[in-house]
Each structure stands twice: as C-alpha cells, then as structure tokens.
Amino acid sequence: MSKVKVATVWLEACAGCHMSFLDIDEKIVELLEKIDIVYSPIVDGKKIPKATVGVIDGAIGNEEELHLAKEMRKQCDIIVAWGDCAVFGGINCMRNFSDRQSALEEAYVNSPSTVNPGRVIPHEDIPQLLPQAIPVDYEVKVDVYVPGCPPDSETTLWVFQELLEGRIPKVPSEKMRYD
Amino acid sequence: MKEITLTIDGKICKGSEGNTILEVARSNDIYIPTLCYLEGLTPIGSCRMCVVEVERNPKMMTACTTPAQEGMVVHTQTEKLRKYRRQMLELIFAGRNHFCMYCSQSGDCELQDMAIAHGMDSVRYPFLYAGFQNDASHKDIQMDHNRCILCLRCIRICAEKTGAHTLDLQKRGWNATIVSDLGRMLGESDTCTSCGACAQVCPTGTITLREFAYRGRRKDCDSVIESVCPLCPVGCRIRVYVRTGSIARVEGISVTGPDGGQLCNKGRWTLPRSSERERICSPMIREGSHYREASWEEAMGLVAKEFGKAHKADSDGALVSSLCTDEELALFASLFRDSLGMERLDTFDGNVLRGFVKGFEPFRKQGIRPFTAAHNILESDCIVNLSADPDEEAPVIASYMRVATLRGKASLLNLSCKKSPFEDLTDIDAVTPSPAENALLIEGLADIAGGSGTDQEKVSTVATKTGVSEDKIYGILDALAKARKPVFVLGGCLSDKPEAITSAVNLAIACRSFFADGIGVIPLVVSSNSLGAINTALAKESWLGKKKLDFLYVYSTGMVPEDEESLSAISGTRFVVVQSPFWAQPLVNLADVLLPAPAWFERGGHYCTIEGERRHLNVVVPPKGEIRGLSSILEDLSANLGVKPGKPEEPPCGNLFICENPPANARMVSLKEVRD
Numbered sequence A: 001m002s003k004v005k006v007a008t009v010w011l012e013a014c015a016g017c018h019m020s021f022l023d024i025d026e027k028i029v030e031l032l033e034k035i036d037i038v039y040s041p042i043v044d045g046k047k048i049p050k051a052t053v054g055v056i057d058g059a060i061g062n063e064e065e066l067h068l069a070k071e072m073r074k075q076c077d078i079i080v081a082w083g084d085c086a087v088f089g090g091i092n093c094m095r096n097f098s099d100r101q102s103a104l105e106e107a108y109v110n111s112p113s114t115v116n117p118g119r120v121i122p123h124e125d126i127p128q129l130l131p132q133a134i135p136v137d138y139e140v141k142v143d144v145y146v147p148g149c150p151p152d153s154e155t156t157l158w159v160f161q162e163l164l165e166g167r168i169p170k171v172p173s174e175k176m177r178y179d
Numbered sequence B: 001m002k003e004i005t006l007t008i009d010g011k012i013c014k015g016s017e018g019n020t021i022l023e024v025a026r027s028n029d030i031y032i033p034t035l036c037y038l039e040g041l042t043p044i045g046s047c048r049m050c051v052v053e054v055e056r057n058p059k060m061m062t063a064c065t066t067p068a069q070e071g072m073v074v075h076t077q078t079e080k081l082r083k084y085r086r087q088m089l090e091l092i093f094a095g096r097n098h099f100c101m102y103c104s105q106s107g108d109c110e111l112q113d114m115a116i117a118h119g120m121d122s123v124r125y126p127f128l129y130a131g132f133q134n135d136a137s138h139k140d141i142q143m144d145h146n147r148c149i150l151c152l153r154c155i156r157i158c159a160e161k162t163g164a165h166t167l168d169l170q171k172r173g174w175n176a177t178i179v180s181d182l183g184r185m186l187g188e189s190d191t192c193t194s195c196g197a198c199a200q201v202c203p204t205g206t207i208t209l210r211e212f213a214y215r216g217r218r219k220d221c222d223s224v225i226e227s228v229c230p231l232c233p234v235g236c237r238i239r240v241y242v243r244t245g246s247i248a249r250v251e252g253i254s255v256t257g258p259d260g261g262q263l264c265n266k267g268r269w270t271l272p273r274s275s276e277r278e279r280i281c282s283p284m285i286r287e288g289s290h291y292r293e294a295s296w297e298e299a300m301g302l303v304a305k306e307f308g309k310a311h312k313a314d315s316d317g318a319l320v321s322s323l324c325t326d327e328e329l330a331l332f333a334s335l336f337r338d339s340l341g342m343e344r345l346d347t348f349d350g351n352v353l354r355g356f357v358k359g360f361e362p363f364r365k366q367g368i369r370p371f372t373a374a375h376n377i378l379e380s381d382c383i384v385n386l387s388a389d390p391d392e393e394a395p396v397i398a399s400y401m402r403v404a405t406l407r408g409k410a411s412l413l414n415l416s417c418k419k420s421p422f423e424d425l426t427d428i429d430a431v432t433p434s435p436a437e438n439a440l441l442i443e444g445l446a447d448i449a450g451g452s453g454t455d456q457e458k459v460s461t462v463a464t465k466t467g468v469s470e471d472k473i474y475g476i477l478d479a480l481a482k483a484r485k486p487v488f489v490l491g492g493c494l495s496d497k498p499e500a501i502t503s504a505v506n507l508a509i510a511c512r513s514f515f516a517d518g519i520g521v522i523p524l525v526v527s528s529n530s531l532g533a534i535n536t537a538l539a540k541e542s543w544l545g546k547k548k549l550d551f552l553y554v555y556s557t558g559m560v561p562e563d564e565e566s567l568s569a570i571s572g573t574r575f576v577v578v579q580s581p582f583w584a585q586p587l588v589n590l591a592d593v594l595l596p597a598p599a600w601f602e603r604g605g606h607y608c609t610i611e612g613e614r615r616h617l618n619v620v621v622p623p624k625g626e627i628r629g630l631s632s633i634l635e636d637l638s639a640n641l642g643v644k645p646g647k648p649e650e651p652p653c654g655n656l657f658i659c660e661n662p663p664a665n666a667r668m669v670s671l672k673e674v675r676d
Helices: A016-024 A027-034 A063-075 A083-088 A090-097 A100-110 A153-164 B021-027 B079-095 B110-117 B153-162 B197-201 B265-274 B296-312 B326-339 B350-365 B374-379 B395-406 B435-450 B456-466 B470-482 B492-496 B498-510 B530-535 B564-571 B630-641
Strands: A004-010 A035-039 A051-057 A060-062 A076-082 A129-134 A144-146 B003-008 B011-016 B051-054 B060-062 B073-075 B141-144 B167-170 B177-180 B207-209 B223-228 B237-243 B246-252 B284-287 B290-293 B316-320 B345-347 B382-386 B411-416 B428-431 B486-490 B521-523 B551-555 B575-580 B593-596 B605-608 B614-617
Touching: A004 A016, A004 A063, A016 A027, A016 A083, A016 A153, A027 A035, A027 A153, A035 A051, A051 A063, A051 A083, A060 A063, A063 A076, A076 A083, A076 A153, A083 A090, A083 A144, A090 A129, A100 A129, A144 A153, B003 B021, B011 B021, B051 B079, B079 B110, B153 B167, B153 B197, B153 B395, B197 B207, B197 B246, B223 B614, B237 B265, B246 B265, B284 B296, B296 B316, B296 B551, B296 B575, B296 B593, B296 B630, B316 B326, B326 B345, B326 B530, B326 B551, B326 B605, B326 B630, B345 B350, B350 B492, B350 B498, B350 B530, B374 B395, B374 B486, B374 B521, B382 B395, B382 B470, B382 B498, B395 B411, B411 B435, B411 B470, B428 B470, B435 B456, B435 B470, B435 B492, B435 B498, B456 B470, B486 B498, B492 B498, B498 B521, B530 B605, B551 B564
Parallel strands: A004 A035, A004 A051, A051 A076, A076 A144, B003 B073, B316 B345, B316 B551, B382 B411, B382 B486, B411 B428, B486 B521, B551 B575, B575 B593
Antiparallel strands: A060 A129, B003 B011, B051 B060, B051 B073, B141 B207, B167 B177, B223 B237, B237 B246, B284 B290, B284 B593, B605 B614
16 A cells, blocks of 8 residues: 655744654654655755645745645645644734734834844745734645644544555544643 | 533543633643733733643634533643743843842742743753842832842732722833833832732742741742731731741732632731830839839739729729630630629720710611621722721721722722712712711711602702712712612721711611621721620720729720820729730830730630631730730639639620611611710
C-alpha cells in the first residue's frame, strides 16, 4: 500500500501545534511508516503538491496566509483545521479589536519595548496584513476541526488513525480541549 | 403540597405541584444541562441550555422556568435538542470573546465544560469581535465583560442574597452588559460590599478574584474541606480548597441555605490571606528587646515557674479568644479554673458577653430563649436596628437585613445614637444624642407597646427624654403594631447597658416577636463562638485591669485585632505568655514568652453560633513542624505545674438559654432585676 500523502502548513500561530506532533513520542515512527509528509515547515518544498490530507495550523492574518490556505484547499482532498487558531482564530484575534493601521503601530512603534525613532512600519516586499485575523473556515471549507491550544497528542494520533482508516473524524468530547 | 407524576425521558418521575421541570428532573437524577440556572436563585431561563421537548407542545420549553404538570411527557436528550443547545453555545462564543487559552478560569469554566460536552469543535457563526470593557478598577474583583454570557447569576446573587444590588444589566441585545451602580466602575461603587459572591457564582472567567486566579482550579485541588468562618457571630459555613498543602480559595457553601452560600468580605479575604501571614513557628523567650528560639521544655519550664509564683500570690490570670472552639475553651476552663482554682479566666470580649448575659438573664430564668437564629431576619416584615452596625459587626446579617427590606418589603427602623448604616433603606431613623437616650427610648417604647393602647402622655415624656420627635415615636409604634414578625438586631455596643438589652427583649415580647426557637432578638456578639464562651471561659465579673498582675496567659487566634483596653492591661502585667499562630502586632510585642499555636485552618472543634447551630470546625491543613494542638500544650503545662486536670466537660451550646417554654409564654420584666 502506498503511503498517504500529507501536507501541513503553518499560518498565523505560534509553532505549538506543529511542535506538539512530536508529543506523539515513539508512535510517530509508526505513523511515519503510513504517511508521507510532502509539504510542511519541516520539509523542503516550494509548491504544495497534491495530497490526501492537508493540515492547516494557525489563523489567516495576511495575504500570503490566505493564498496558502486556498492552495491547500485546491491541492488536498481533506482539510484539517489544526488547533485553536485555525478553528477559532485564537490569540491572533486580539488585533481584531482595533483597525489594521493601529495594530501595526502598536506592534512596530508604540509598544513600550520598541525603539523605532523613525516610526518605520515594515511594508515593502512583505505580505499585506488582512483587516482581521480570521479562522480558516472563513475562507476555505474545512472537513475536520481539531481545537486545542495545542490539541492533546492523543487526539492528534487518534485523528490520523481515523483518517488512515478512511473516516472523517469528529473529535469527541473526551478528546477535545480549548486551552 | 400535591404530588404530581410526569414522564421524563421515559422514566416515571414524582414531584410536587409548583416544581419546575428541572427541579423534578434533578430530584429524579435526570441530567439537564444548565448555565444560567443556579439553585437558590430566581430562575430566568436566559441561557436556553435547559430547553426540553414536551409532547403535544410544538415549542421547546426551558426546564428551569416551566412548571411541571401532571401527566407531562418530557424529553431532554433528543437530537433536535442537542442541535439547538450546540447552536446556543456557538452563538455565545461568537457574540463575545471567549478565548480559553489566556483565561484564568480555563479548566474551571462551566461554559467551556458545556461546549466540550456538546462537541462544539467549531463555531459556524461569524465572531463579532466587539470589544468590551475589562473593569479592573476593584482591588480584588475583576470583571471582564468580554467573557460574559449574560447568565445574570451575579446580578441575582447580589440582589437576592447579598442584598447590595450593586450589579444590574444595561443596554440591549449583543450590547447588553452587567453594570454596577448605574454605570460606575466596580471599584468606585458605593454599594458593593466586596463580598465576592458574584465571582463565586460566575460560570465563566468574567468575574474573577485576583487572589485566587492561577492558584489552582477547583478540580485540580487536592481536597475540599468544609469548615466554619470564625470571624463574626454568624459563623458561616465555608468550603476551603486546598492545593499542595496551601489554601487556594475559600467559598461559601451552597446557595440554597438561608445564608445563600455567601461569605462576607471578611471571610472571603481574611481567611485565605491569613494562611500567608508570618507564623510563630517555635517557642520564643524574650531577651531584652529580642526573642530567641527555645525548646518547648525550656519555655514551658519558664512559664510554669512564673505561673507558680504568681498563682501563690493570687496575681495570675488568663485571657483567651472567643474565636477558640468549645473544646479549646473547655480545656482552658478545666485547667485554670477547675484544677488550679484560678478565677481570673476570661475572654477578650468578656464585657460584651457579660452585658448580654445580664440583660438576657430575666428571660433565661423564665426558661425562654431570648434570641433567635439570625436568618429569621429573612422572614421578618419589620427589622429594628438597635445601635448595631451590621456591615462591620456581622456583614451577613447586614445582607439578611437588606434582602428582607428589598425583596420581602420589610420596613427598617433604626434606633441608635448613630445614623442608620442603611441610609437608603431606612423607613424611620430615630437617632438619639447618646447611648443613654437610646436606652431610654427602647425602654419607653417597650413600656408603651406593652401597655394597652398608645399613651399620649408617655409618648411625649419619651420624646422629651430622648430628643426623638413624637412623630417618629408614633411612626415606630405604628410600624411595630402593624408588623407580623418584627426582629430586633442588637449591636454589640448595647452590652454597655444591660438594661437596654432587657428593654429590647421586653419590646420584642410586647410586639409579639416570637419565633419557633426563641424571641426575635439577634445579639451581635463578637465571634463565631462567643456564645460557646459564655458556657466555658467567661468570667463572672470583669477583672482585667483591676489589679496589676504578675502573670497573664494570653491565647489569641490572631484573626481579629485585640482591643485597646485588653492590650493596656496586658502591657501592665509583669510576665506575659502569648500563644498565637501569627506574629499578631502589637500583641506579640508584649510577650515574655511566645508559644506557637495552630491557626484556624489547623484546628478542629465546635462553634456555638448565633444561627443557633453547633457548627463543626474541621482541620483543613494539618499543622506542621513545632505547631501543636492546644490540648498537648496544656498537658505539658499541667505536668510542669504538677496538676492533673480532669477531663473537660463537654459544653454543648444547648446548655445555654434552653428554650424550655414556648417563646409566646414570655413575659416582660421590670428593669429593676437588671439594674441591681
């Protein structure tokens, strides 16, 4: 049997969800015998290839992330929203209470730890910030939701086992967490 | 009450007429999810989690507000209901800003539990991202409106149990928020009593107590122990959460009891904070201006030596706290009074207690209990405040008074030499120039009310003597005559004049203020076990400060400050032993020998509270290190003194003011009996 192709992408989020893949511990070896990670922050690849499962970690906060989310949807059969940021928007939504410009000023000019006498806000050659940070399913259809900050390793493993069995999992209450 | 039978989820359930569907379900062990519902508070059906389907009724009904009816067939767990409940939860999440990962209540949150239980893995509605205020203006209580689900539990407990009604609702729809005092910040509220009940009942992280945030979620605590708050005569039952050997939070017990599960600001903060105070960890002996650590052997040897000398010269005494348990007080009485024949044993609040005992004595002789359980205030339709300041003396009593006035529509009269502490709620405020006129006023009112018909001459005499206008006196008499069940709340300061206390009971009898357990009088004694102290440690007469003593054994629980008079008498004593759990200033500075003592959370025993119950104080955290229980210390001391005290008598508070005769048989007495 050929390995199931999996693509993962890290959008607007900390690295926690991707890191927590490693919390599966030794079972990751077994899992890797069944899946082939074709695209991910931890593998080299310029373009998202076709894959069966696409895992999106993080909210959508800028144009690049929006593009990646749409590419993932196009290339993958099943999209998994991974972690609170992808499912609910998460901590990134803190900026949704002010407009884009003031959020940028807060980050690059006004915050007490910043020294920026020229009041320069980076804007060239970087993706444009969207007006709000949004959950993934605002822009693309999501098939599997796995909330958690990050999701428990058990839940991670369970979701993959279910997917490998050919089922679309719905995380049950006892495996779900929001923090 | 008529019994009714209905079917819930196929199970035949019995309930009483007037029960809601939810009440019948719960009493039959059928679970219906709820968020806004809290037993003991008025149900409002705002969260819609408890919706159920009733056959032959096309609408879904909220179980918490729908009366159960004979023959109803109710379904609580259908697929349709689950769908609707999840939808409600999604709407709640979309409407406000519920981000569990940075909320202090995550893991201790009813909303989170509910959403997870309903398998809410995403929210199908657009988040509103409307910014609400985080009101951090109060020094202890934080109110982050972003996390509010408008269950209104806080508003209801504040109005229905605390009686402060600080909180209410403003605006409409998505913009509705909890508001304090018509739009003030919580920290600037002048009605908030800082009791923290709102935070105790908040199902989310909206209202939190800074003190307890991040100190351990309720379910992560190692143990939860019920005990009694020692700080005022009510003796509220408390639930103490312990995590890794330290106190994580203190809460009231349950909203269903008359006290509404509330704790006042004293209990809520003083108790947990005391667990962080500096302890006296081992015996200490004074050397000049310092203390040095000593062994128990050495310290007890020195105490016994000094005590022996002073005892021979009849120049010894012991002063103990009435925050001690019955058992502890009995130990003191057994050693000092019974074995050593020392008459100078008293409690710090001895004078207050003697005043009340003297004032109550003529009624005790009649076999009548001259007071009633404090929560009976809630049943009263006319509350008379006699020189009391309940918000200071016993805040939960102040809550009862406010609730009875606000909800039960009771009238509130203030007869005092100070302005009424309940300014906006007082119907008649009869302020006299001094306590003497206040005593005359109570006496005069009892006399007139006890007579047949209102004697106009007597009224004008009382008015002249007390400086209270005739109009007010007529008003008071009228209110009392109309009252079905008046109660009289007696301030501790009345104990200066025992005849005023007798007059107050006379007045209560004249107004037929009779409750099942006694006459409708509530004496605000000092601590949870002041009544117990009357049985045991209380001296017949005051001796403190009468004679310069050579030896004084002082036992303080360190929880309430010692009064000036006691302190000055202590400082005038040649050799002072202070036993206290904490470095309680200034008392510890007056000691020649300091002995450690178990703190409130390390002791067990019983309290005799003015609620009329003997309540059990449990050990919350076992004492560590050199801290020993009182009995083993007193055993040591007895051994050093060469005496063997007998087993202390069990002093049940039932012994005190037994209700032998029905209160309605009480008769008024002449003040001569008390004045002699």
